[in-house]
Amino acid sequence: xSALRFLARKCALAAGxxxxxxxxxxxxxxxxxxxxxxxxxxxxxxxxxxxxxxxxDADRQREVTGPGGGGDKVNYFPYRDLETGLYIAxxxxxxxxxxxSGPTDPxxxxxxxxxxxxxxxxxxxxxxxxVTWPPTLFTIALTCTISDVQxxxxxxxxxxxxxxxxxxxxxxxxxxxxxRAASDVL
Numbered sequence: 482x483s484a485l486r487f488l489a490r491k492c493a494l495a496a497g498x499x500x501x502x503x504x505x506x507x508x509x510x511x512x513x514x515x516x517x518x519x520x521x522x523x524x525x526x527x528x529x530x531x532x533x534x535x536x537x538d539a540d541r542q543r544e545v546t547g548p549g550g551g552g553d554k555v556n557y558f559p560y561r562d563l564e565t566g567l568y569i570a571x572x573x574x575x576x577x578x579x580x581x582s583g584p585t586d587p588x589x590x591x592x593x594x595x596x597x598x599x600x601x602x603x604x605x606x607x608x609x610x611x612v613t614w615p616p617t618l619f620t621i622a623l624t625c626t627i628s629d630v631q632x633x634x635x636x637x638x639x640x641x642x643x644x645x646x647x648x649x650x651x652x653x654x655x656x657x658x659x660x661r662a663a664s665d666v667l
Contacts, residue, residue, distance in 0.1 A: 483527060491577050493568075496541055504605075505598070507553055507554065508546050508553070508554040508555060509549060509553060509555050509556070509559050509614055509615075509617070509655065510555070510556055510557065511555045511556070511615070511616075511655060511659050512562050512623070512656045512659065512660070513557055513558075513559055513562035513563055513604075513606075513656070513659045513660065513662070514562045514565070514656075514660065514663065515563075515566050515568055515660055515663035515664040515667060516660070516664060517565055518623055519664060520566055520569045520570060520573070520664075520667055521569050521572070521573065523573050524612070525573070526573075526575055527573070527574060527575055527576045528565075528575050528576065530575055530576060530577075530595040530596060531573045531575065531576025531577040531578075531579065531592060531593060531594045531595050531596075531608055532571055532575045532577070532578055532579075532594060532595065532596040532597065532598055532627075533578075533579050533581040533586070533588065533592070533594045533596070533597045533598070533604075533630075534564070534571055534578055534579070534580050534581065534587055534598050534600075535581050535583055535584065535586075535597045535598060535599045536560050536564055536569055536580070536582070536599075536600065537582055538582055540560040541558070541561045541564070542558070542561070543558065543559070543560060544556055544557070544558055545557055545558070545559055547570040547606040547616075548606055548607055548608070548616070549602065549606060549608055549612035549614040549615055549616050550608030550611070550612070550613050550614050550615065550616065550617065551608075551610060551611055551612055551613060552610070552611075553614035555606055555614070555615070555616060555659075557604075557659065559602040559604055559621070560600070560602060560603055561622075561664070563600075563602060563621075563663060563666075563667070564580070565618065566663060566667045567598075567600060567625075567667065568580065569667075570667050571598055572574050572666060575596075575640070577592070578625070579592045579594060581594070581597070584597060584630065589630055591628065592593045592647055594630055595629070595630070596627055596628065596630070596635065597627070597628050597629075597630060597632075598625050598626070598627050599625065599628065600623060600624070600625045601623070601624045601626075602621060602622070602623055603622040603624075603626075604619070604620065604621050604656070604662075605619070605620045606618070606619045606620075606659070610637045610648070611641060613651075614655075615646070615651045615655040615656075615657070616646075616659065617634070617645060617646055617647060617651075617658060618643070618644075618645055618658060618660050619643070619644045619645075619658040619659040619661070619662040620641065620642065620643050620644075620662055621641070621642045621643075621662045621665075621666040622639070622640075622641050622665060622666075623638075623639070623640050623641070623642070623667075624637060624638070624639050624665050625637070625638045625639075625640075626641050640666050641666065642662045642663065642664070642665030642666025642667070643661075643665055644657070644658040644659060644660065644662030644663070644664070644665060645658055645661065646658040646661065658667060
């Protein structure tokens with residue numbers, strides 16, 4: 482009889498753990514990195530100025546956790562994932578782009594930069610699915626302040642990107658809605 486009680490306790494413990502996992506969900510890593518080949522090659526005349534893409538190390542390492550489907554969450558690094566795309570987008574408009582960690586980065590003077598572009602990235606993710614975890618809707622709001630190297634704001638660009646993906650599309654690429662939002666915003 483004690484073996485039966487032991488087995489019943491183990492089953493109850495396992496059921497409790499399973500319920501806790503189902504209720505709390507878990508975080509799945511996704512990537513916002515777009516197809517960079519689609520960002521280059523406009524062929525338009527460039528501004529003959531040098532600009533620095535200013536993303537701090539803290540922003541590069543900032544991890545965001547947001548909702549997915551089925552009660553699960555997704556996590557990603559928006560600044561790190563979008564940095565290359567932002568660099569390419571700026572390269573389409575300016576004659577030279579340099580990555581810098583901020584206005585005091587020595588490369589600002591060494592490279593003779595004229596401007597700094599500082600992005601602020603805000604994301605949302607969601608999915609009505611109770612079965613699958615990848616988000617079916619992902620949005621990115623990008624605000625990019627262009628300033629001179631002394632820190633005086635010249636202009637502010639605001640763009641919004643949206644990406645949608647359904648199960649039959651994202652079963653091979655769980656980051657699909659995020660990648661589509663990144664391509665849209667850039």
